[in-house]
Amino acid sequence: MKxxxxxxxVTGSRRGIxxxxxxxxxxxxxxxxxxxxxxxxxxxxxxxxxxxxSDAIAVKCDVSKKRDVDAxxxxxxxxxxxxxxxxxxxxxVLMKPFVQxxxxxxxxxxxxxxxxxxxxxxxxxxxxxxxxGGKIISIASIAGEVGFMNTSAYCASKAGxxxxxRELAMxxxxxxxxxxxxxxxxxxxxxxxxxxxDKKTKEVLLANTPLGRVGQPEEIGKAVxxxxxDDSSFITGHTLVVDGGWLTH
Numbered sequence: 001m002k003x004x005x006x007x008x009x010v011t012g013s014r015r016g017i018x019x020x021x022x023x024x025x026x027x028x029x030x031x032x033x034x035x036x037x038x039x040x041x042x043x044x045x046x047x048x049x050x051x052x053x054s055d056a057i058a059v060k061c062d063v064s065k066k067r068d069v070d071a072x073x074x075x076x077x078x079x080x081x082x083x084x085x086x087x088x089x090x091x092x093v094l095m096k097p098f099v100q101x102x103x104x105x106x107x108x109x110x111x112x113x114x115x116x117x118x119x120x121x122x123x124x125x126x127x128x129x130x131x132x133g134g135k136i137i138s139i140a141s142i143a144g145e146v147g148f149m150n151t152s153a154y155c156a157s158k159a160g161x162x163x164x165x166r167e168l169a170m171x172x173x174x175x176x177x178x179x180x181x182x183x184x185x186x187x188x189x190x191x192x193x194x195x196x197x198d199k200k201t202k203e204v205l206l207a208n209t210p211l212g213r214v215g216q217p218e219e220i221g222k223a224v225x226x227x228x229x230d231d232s233s234f235i236t237g238h239t240l241v242v243d244g245g246w247l248t249h
Contacts, residue, residue: 002229004029007080009072011063011120012090014041016189017139017217021087024221025228026054030085033076035061063090063116073123082131085228086124088117088138088161093191098152106153113157117164121179125172133176135228138165139220140183142243158183162239169237178236180227185243187215210245 008025012018014036022032026049034042034049034056042058049056059075061068076083091113094105117138128134143151144158161181168179186192186205196202196214206212223242226232241247 001029002225002231003085006030006084006228007033007076007082008085008087008228009033009035009076009083009120009124010087010089011035011061011116013087014038014045016191017184017187017220018087018089019045020217020221021089021139021224022056022221023048023052024218024225025085025087026052026056028225028229029054030228031055031080033057033059033072033080035059035063035072036090037062063088063120064111066119069116069119069123072120073127077127083124083127083134084131085135086120086128086137087224087228088120088136090116091139091157093151093154095150097150101153109153110157110160113154114160114164117161121168125168125177128177129172129175134178135232136165136168136172136177136179137224137227138179138181139224140165140181140239142183142185142241142246144183145239145241145247165239166237173236178227178232180232180235180237181239182220182223182227183239183241183243184220185209185215185241185246187217187220189217208246208249209243210248213244215242215244 008030010022013022034045039060046056061072140161141158143155144162165181
């Protein structure tokens with residue numbers, strides 16, 4: 001097992017990509033903190049992890065609120081005594097023409113997607129510095145590299161994550177902390193469900209994906225396992241794109 005007895009926090013892990021990341025980490029021996037806004041759904045994921053044979057706790061957390069994030073980190077330390085891996089996965093998307101957006105829309109998306117990464121990384125990195133090591137992995141998107149219509153706040157937030165990661169890789173490397181990004185393409189999740197139901201939209205998406213299919217959440221989970229393990233010990237500040245070739249265009 002690549003991550004035996006490592007302690008991982010995964011934000012936004014009650015379902016979708018976050019849940020798959022948590023399960024893949026657990027399969028490799030990690031003990032996982034399942035963090036999201038719905039405690040009952042978090043507990044369901046914990047139950048799945050325990051069936052795998054690992055340990056997990058559920059923590060209710062809104063990543064845009066400092067008090068929630070601080071409490072999440074505190075509970076992790078109380079239970080497991082350390083933090084080896086932080087996965088910043090919590091995120092939202094708002095599809096709306098830019099000229100119709102209001103300040104509240106922008107603040108909502110950036111608050112979770114980018115401020116949330118700042119708050120969680122800031123809190124966890126302090127503990128990792130004390131431990132003299134750790135792995136921080138943030139889930140961005142190919143939308144952080146190219147524009148997608150009517151998702152200005154989402155694109156801005158994901159681009160912010162990518163460049164924040166590059167800077168943090170420089171700052172935290174003296175403390176033996178690796179900081180990287182996974183940038184998914186089109187993945188089959190609740191977030192993309194309605195979009196993929198539209199036959200024409202799906203055809204366009206697949207036409208722009210050289211591998212000719214939609215990605216699966218567990219494929220993101222496996223990419224995170226790689227970056228969380230010693231297999232990636234000489235990788236930091238990197239964006240691992242998992243998009244079926246979308247960005248080759």
